[in-house]
Structures are given as C-alpha cells and as structure tokens.
Amino acid sequence: MYLMRIGAPGAEKPVVRLDDETYVDVSDVAPDFDETFFGSGGPELLRPVVAERAAAGQVARFAGERIGAPIARPHQILCIGLNYRDHAAETGQPVPAEPILFTKSPNTLVGPDDDVRIPRGSTKPDWEVELGLVIGRRTSYLDAVEEARDAIAGYLVVNDVSERAFQMERGGQWSKGKSAETFNPAGPWLVTPDEVDDVRALDMWLDVNGVRRQTGNTRTMVFDPYVIVHHLSQFMVLEPGDLINTGTPPGVGMGFRPPVWLQPGDVVELGIEGLGSQRQHVLGPR
Numbered sequence: 001m002y003l004m005r006i007g008a009p010g011a012e013k014p015v016v017r018l019d020d021e022t023y024v025d026v027s028d029v030a031p032d033f034d035e036t037f038f039g040s041g042g043p044e045l046l047r048p049v050v051a052e053r054a055a056a057g058q059v060a061r062f063a064g065e066r067i068g069a070p071i072a073r074p075h076q077i078l079c080i081g082l083n084y085r086d087h088a089a090e091t092g093q094p095v096p097a098e099p100i101l102f103t104k105s106p107n108t109l110v111g112p113d114d115d116v117r118i119p120r121g122s123t124k125p126d127w128e129v130e131l132g133l134v135i136g137r138r139t140s141y142l143d144a145v146e147e148a149r150d151a152i153a154g155y156l157v158v159n160d161v162s163e164r165a166f167q168m169e170r171g172g173q174w175s176k177g178k179s180a181e182t183f184n185p186a187g188p189w190l191v192t193p194d195e196v197d198d199v200r201a202l203d204m205w206l207d208v209n210g211v212r213r214q215t216g217n218t219r220t221m222v223f224d225p226y227v228i229v230h231h232l233s234q235f236m237v238l239e240p241g242d243l244i245n246t247g248t249p250p251g252v253g254m255g256f257r258p259p260v261w262l263q264p265g266d267v268v269e270l271g272i273e274g275l276g277s278q279r280q281h282v283l284g285p286r
Contacts, residue, residue, distance in 0.1 A: 001043060001050065002189040003033055003154065005068040009111075012068035015060075016050045017189055022059045024050045033190070034072035038136050038153050039240035043192055068111045070156055070190040071134055075239040077104040077184060079160060080228055081174065083247025084220050090255035099223050099231050104160075104245070105179035112187035112278035116161055118264060119180035120285040124164035125262040128248035129206040129214050129270040131199070132158035133225050134190055139238040148229035151238070154190040155199060155225075157272045159206075159280065160245050161185070164254050164261075186243070188276045196274060200224050204249055206270035208262070214270070216249020 004023065005012035014030050015023040029049055030037050053059065081100035082088045088095050118125045136153030161184065167177025199218060206214035223231065225246055232238060253260040264284035271277030
C-alpha cells in the first residue's frame with residue numbers, strides 16, 4: 001500500500017493511493033497515520049478495507065490537493081550520519097565502525113512539496129536525499145538483525161535539509177544544524193515493505209535548479225535499514241510512527257570544491273526508485 005495524507009497543514013486526511021489519479025479515503029477508519037495507527041497494526045487492518053472499497057468503485061480522484069507528510073508528527077526523528085561509503089569519502093571522514101546517531105526536532109516534518117525556509121543567521125544551507133523508514137511497533141532489545149524486518153511499517157523519501165555552519169561550527173551539536181523549521185520534507189507516500197523488492201538496492205537522486213547534484217544507491221549504505229533498527233533498539237525504545245532518516249549518498253553541497261550552498265529562489269527536486277519524488281522551493285529567513 002501507499003499511505004498518503006492530503007489537505008491543508010494541520011488538517012490532512014489519510015488516504016491510500018491506488019495510482020497517480022485515484023485514491024481510497026480511509027479517514028473514517030483511520031483518523032490519522034500516527035502512533036496509535038501503527039501501534040495497533042493499522043496497515044494490515046486497512047488492507048481488506050482498501051481492497052473492498054476499490055473493488056466497489058468507492059474511490060476518489062486527486063484534485064490538486066496539497067500533499068502532506070505521509071505520517072503525523074512522530075514521537076522522534078532519528079538520523080544516521082555518514083552512512084554511505086562514498087559520502088564519507090567526499091567529506092574526508094572515515095567510514096564509521098557503528099551507526100552515528102543524531103536527532104532532528106519532530107516539528108521539522110513537512111510535506112514533500114512544501115517550501116524549505118533558510119533559518120536566520122544561516123551561511124551554509126545544504127541538501128540530503130535520504131531513505132526514511134517508519135517504525136511499525138514498539139521495539140526494544142531486538143535479538144537479531146532479521147527481527148527488524150517486522151518492526152518496519154514502510155519506507156519513504158526524505159530530504160534531510162541541513163545548515164552546515166550550525167552543525168559543524170556551533171559547539172559540535174549536529175542537531176543544531178538539522179532542526180530548523182521545514183528541514184524534513186517527507187513523502188509523497190509511505191510505501192509498505194511488500195511493495196519494495198529490495199530496499200538495499202534503490203536508486204536515489206537530487207537536483208538543484210535542474211542540475212544533478214546527488215546520484216546514489218542504497219547498496220552503498222554502510223549499515224542497512226535492518227542493521228540500523230536492530231542497533232538503535234539496543235539503546236532506546238522505538239515507538240510506532242517514529243521516523244528514521246538513514247543517511248545520504250555523495251553529492252551534498254559541502255562536498256563540492258568550492259562548496260555549493262542553497263540560496264533563496266532555488267528549486268530542489270529529489271526522489272528514490274519506487275518511493276516517489278519531491279519538489280521544494282527555497283525561501284529566505286522569516
């Protein structure tokens with residue numbers, strides 16, 4: 001299934017996408033795609049509802065509605081740093097021996113085509129196309145990596161927007177450079193695992209103003225999604241609906257010589273094979 005939320009910010013309606021033109025409205029049985037929905041096995045409970053309604057012709061057509069993030073604001077957004085071998089190389093840093101963890105504020109979450117706003121005092125705003133995953137059940141102390149498969153509700157495209165000066169030059173706290181408003185566009189949909197042939201072999205790309213900046217594939221991940229979930233479960237309790245950003249391939253702005261930073265007026269487009277694409281306009285500080 002392809003889970004979506006459409007409508008104005010704060011008033012999104014949960015739907016299941018059937019194709020580019022049609023969807024099934026499930027707002028009467030799933031008030032939102034949130035912690036309660038995922039924690040109660042919501043995706044599996046939706047399957048027969050969607051199948052029945054689709055067969056009966058109870059479908060609606062997209063009419064240009066805003067696309068919101070496919071999940072409601074999560075309990076936490078966790079991020080993995082330097083998780084692509086080729087990205088670590090472009091930054092001049094060693095491949096990590098175990099996952100590097102940092103967090104983003106949950107209120108950074110916005111829709112895939114919403115504007116991205118550069119924060120006040122910013123000098124080095126950057127982009128990062130990433131595979132995101134959503135936790136499907138309360139998870140801690142997994143015994144084996146393979147157990148992580150059953151803990152993942154689905155996958156999505158995220159743009160881990162970053163401010164490198166805040167991240168690297170303001171006390172060593174990565175979260176400072178990751179948590180400005182609008183810094184986590186997500187979607188357009190959450191794809192359940194059964195729709196993804198091999199999450200460890202997905203092409204990824206990102207353009208700025210029509211110029212290809214990032215080209216990668218999840219096969220160059222240092223730690224794949226199952227390893228990440230297993231690893232994090234040893235240190236914290238993962239809640240249903242939690243979002244994990246799993247790292248970016250090479251081609252970020254800080255990796256160019258000289259570096260290339262986002263500017264007001266830029267247009268960023270990005271996507272992952274099978275998971276859809278995003279498009280954001282970059283705005284100046286408010």
